[in-house]
Amino acid sequence: MKHQEMSERTIQKLVDSGITLFAKYGYSNTSVDQIVKEAGMSKGAFY
16 A cells, blocks of 8 residues: 555544544544544544
């Protein structure tokens, strides 16, 4: 798998997790830590 494909998958996982959590808890009550945990990623992947 190419680096760009891996990056796109990572981004999509994080976006999907964020959308799920925003819908559940609201934007202001969702943290980066929650998003990366939901996505199964590290905080470094987020940044």
